Amino acid sequence: MANRLKPLIHPASVDLSDPAATTESPLEGKEAEARLVQIRARIEALQLALGAEQTRALLVVLQGRDASGKDGVVKKVFGDLNPTYCQVTAFKQPTPLELRHDFLWRAHQAVPAAGMIGIFNRSHYEDVLAVRVHSLVPESLWRLRYQHINDFERMLTDHGVTILKFMVHISREEQRQQLEERLEDPNKNWKFAASDLKERARWDDYTQAYHEMFLRTSTEWAPWYLVPGDKKTARNLLIGETVLATLERMDPKFPPGDPSVMALRGKIV
């Protein structure tokens, strides 16, 4: 099955202007939905072997502006995973205790153990995004974090954690529609915070922060994938394809049984 998202590896520049332009046109409609169902089933099957093997982990980092669909990706791409071997961490405003630690402390605690698929909904990248846009630490510090992040992610990779980083890239108009949708749908009202509009007002500052994030942290060991986010099914399909291709490359195997135990076959009383 083709995987159409390409990793960004040490890019010289990334086009963040128009989400529609960042990849070839993917499937839509019923065909895409059917394909996503297939992909989810195959991801689930490989996850079971990964969970049984317990020697390696997969970490999926999801970034994107407010209302870009990160929650939707968790549900629509990873909703079939066996809950035993899946762990989602939503990174919110840091707590007072977290702020008394370095910025990687809380991320490190949430890294998936061998056998697990871990999903970061937002991540340590907020510390070079929101933190940069709002000057929450001095530039002299946040600038150092690109290197800290690369070093941290390389260490994890060296210890058997495969890292996939997706930035769900939506247009300004799409964000407007999604935010309006949160006001229209009573089940989504609670998701809308007054601060969301303050963030929206800093659109261009975030674009700049994301751009530099791509340039500085898209490494060969932990590349970024830029995902066009305005069309949900296409977005889910592109991410699903990449996750599946990665798990297929990892090729986890169910461990063999203990020989002394296997000898008991047919003899249990």
Place this chain on the structure above:
Amino acid sequence: MANRLKPLIHPASVDLSDPAATTESPLEGKEAEARLVQIRARIEALQLALGAEQTRALLVVLQGRDASGKDGVVKKVFGDLNPTYCQVTAFKQPTPLELRHDFLWRAHQAVPAAGMIGIFNRSHYEDVLAVRVHSLVPESLWRLRYQHINDFERMLTDHGVTILKFMVHISREEQRQQLEERLEDPNKNWKFAASDLKERARWDDYTQAYHEMFLRTSTEWAPWYLVPGDKKTARNLLIGETVLATLERMDPKFPPGDPSVMALRGKIV
């Protein structure tokens, strides 16, 4: 929708002899499967509101002998949950650090936060089951733990954690078949440990330990449910019904939007 499992509340005695006798005969076959699909969908919908509300949590404790189907329950009853608001903790042999703490320390860390459904696959009850059977601590200590557990669970309940405890009750013959199945199926060989047979040899000691567990820890605030486990679909259906009825009683609601934000409807630029 009927909920046929009845909570055990301060029972004077529990019949652990024949799993088939512990509840009325539930649905089987296609009708049962279809009903489980419905139940899963309704659990998922209620879970979303619980996750949005973020004031209360649900803790599901699964206990049962080896190969009784606890992993199957996680997948078949809770497999549709939104991973963002679901957290499974599998309690294994305690680590050296865990053994340097009281027995509730690791359980407490794994308690679901408000908004979450937490599932314990085995739990602090191992500390009055395996620990008792193998005399891992003196009887004078494990006897105190019934009260410790009741006090702990009452404290959690007082803080908004609803607790459901299921013991999946299989027959000795069903365990034999399930263990043989693990030797037959190459994808399950890894699940069979030599120690499983040592545990099986202590069948009656475990029965006694389970029996006293029911008598001492089935409280009005955290009752046990005895689930006949030899028929998988029936087992899943009975647990699913009870989880759904509990969530319906909790009746979580999506929170209203912030009025200052709701006033922006149709006006986002």
